[in-house]
Amino acid sequence: MKASLLIPAAGSGTRMGADIPKPFLPLAGEPVIGHTLRAFAEVEAIREVVVAVSEAWAPLVESQLRRHLPHCRHVLVDGGPERMRSVWNALQASSPDADVVAVHDAVRPFASADLIRRCLEAAMVHGAALPGVPVTDTVKRAEDGRVRETVDRSRLFAVQTPQAVRRQWLIDAYGKALRDGVSATDEAGLVEHLGRPVRLVEGDRANIKLTYPDDMAAAESRLNPQVPDIRIGYGYDVHPLAPGRRLVLGGVEIPHDRGLLGHSDADVLLHAITDAILGALALGDIGAHFPDTEAVNRDRDSREFVRGAVDLVRQAGFRVVNIDATLVAEKPKILPHVPLMRERIAADAAIGPDRVSIKATTNEKMGFQGRMEGMSAMATALLARV
Ligand code: MG
Secondary structure, three states, X not given: OOEEEEEEOOOOOHHHOOOOOHHHOEEOOEEHHHHHHHOOOOOOOEEEEEEEOOHHHHHHHHHHHHHHOOOOEEEEEOOOOOHHHHHHHHHHHOOOOOOEEEEOOOOOOOOOHHHHHHHHHHHHHHOEEEEEEEOOOOEEEEEOOEEEEEEXXXXXXXXXXXXXXXXXXXXXHHHHHHHHOXXXXXXXXXXXXXXXXXXXXXXXXXXXXXXXXXXXXXXXXXXXXXXXXXXEEEEEEEEEEEEOOOOEEOOEEOOOOEEEOOOOOOOHHHHHXXXXXXXXXXXXXXXXXXXXXXXXXXXOOOHHHHHHHHXXXXXXXXXEEEEEEEEEOOOOOOHHHHHHHHHHHHHHHOOOHHHEEEEEEOOOOOHHHHXXXXXXXXXXXXXXXX
């Protein structure tokens, strides 16, 4: 199949309230028509593109054609005052050997290659085809502000482009319409006037026509999704080991012949986690929020530090996404206590235990951890804006 793409791009941008006509407004770093043309690049049957455009915008269209459809023949023709005239100009300039012509709105940048192929193939088989989506809103017919009728919407479709027609059919349809003085807002309307059948194929709700300023904003965010506001934090802590102290790690008391020394309960793992959470929002460190010079923090349960940091996160409009931590300790065995640690940290951070990872390693008998003089811990925390 050989197909020609016809694009009327001579209209003004009056509904957008902009000086620049809609097809040439910038969208995600490129004019709208550039996105529209790119949609056709993957469709092998398209051999030629004819754009109806005013002289002022012709150089821009030419550069977009070269950029997105370099393998196609390019033709620019003058636009007319209405779409129908622009399409007629483009149709007359199209190659006579095209089996099918596809007329597409310049401001419909989200047509998928599948949708385009569906239309072209259906036109090849049936003569004329256009995409349509069922109307989901209730439809009323009204006059002078008064509702006259509720229309049965079960057989109503909102139609889109590309509208694909055998080239000779569309020439005949234009000939008859011009003779009869009939105008239509789309090509299918002319084919219907010719008395030929038009096939409805499945459209795509994403294939929107950019009409109003908020359509542009929606298209922009679709092409250029905002990076979510996420923050990562890192924490490190170390405490010496001493006899006669309780060993508390990850909020769990573990039987051992010595414990970590510190002003609070010296839970090195929770201190690293607390610093990671505070660090993600650049809120300083654990010492700034819970100074070891204050009596209130003496022997304090370090889970309160975690909860305090999570409170600050909440006040800043964030939430914890996940936590990953590693404890470096030669002894004792940590693994049996990990499930309870994860459960407690998860509860304090208001997340599920599947978002808390606790790992432990020895230091291979090297350094202060290897000599069992102390333990260290490292943690990362990811936060996201609520
Ligand atoms: Mg500490």
